[in-house]
Amino acid sequence: MYSNSFYRYPVRQNQNNNRYITVDGFYIQQLIPDTFLVKVSLSSYADTTFEAVTNNNNLYDQTAKGIKEFGIKEEDIILDNTSVTPIFEDGTNITSYKATTTFTIRVYNFQTVLEALSSPGDLNFEGITFTLTNPEEHYQQVLNRATENGIRKAKEIADAIGVSIDPIPLSIKEITDLDQLIERVTSSIPGEISTLKEGFVYIEAKVQEVFKIHTPM
Structure with missing residues (x-):
């Protein structure tokens, strides 16, 4: 007889059935400056x-x-x-x-x-230069809207492929380009006084969100 070591036995591997949807949430808001x-x-x-x-x-x-x-x-x-x-x-x-x-x-x-x-x-x-007195407060509001945008995107994708997801993200990562944020929240204009007009500033936020797809039992 041969030793048992020569026989191949089936090995049960741990299968990771977790599946995810990853989306970027984005929002930009135009604001009237309050500081000049x-x-x-x-x-x-x-x-x-x-x-x-x-x-x-x-x-x-x-x-x-x-x-x-x-x-x-x-x-x-x-x-x-x-x-x-x-x-x-x-x-x-x-x-x-x-x-x-x-x-x-x-x-x-x-x-x-x-x-x-x-x-x-x-x-x-x-x-x-047109800018805002309290840009942090405005940015937080825009960041919340970007998060909501990501949640809507994830739901739309889940509906399109016929699955359901946990509505609460597993993770939210802020990926706003801070250099671009600073550039947009200020607007510098050279020129003549006679042609001077009030402008706008912009605040934008971007997040990356991960949602877990529900796996049927």
């Missing part, structure tokens, strides 16, 4: 750098005082940079100096932006 970052500058000319900077500092103080008359708070006038540039004659001789101060005005009403920029003065309009 207005980039402006002032310039002064003088025979010396000291005089040019002094004159421009005085001009900045007067301008900031006028801006506050539109209800803009001091903390919303943000000084960015002051620079001095020599002015040449014939490309060799310095004839004077130009001092330039760049600053940002944070405003919460678009009409105030138009009024402040259209008032008489020495302001040079550099550009404007």
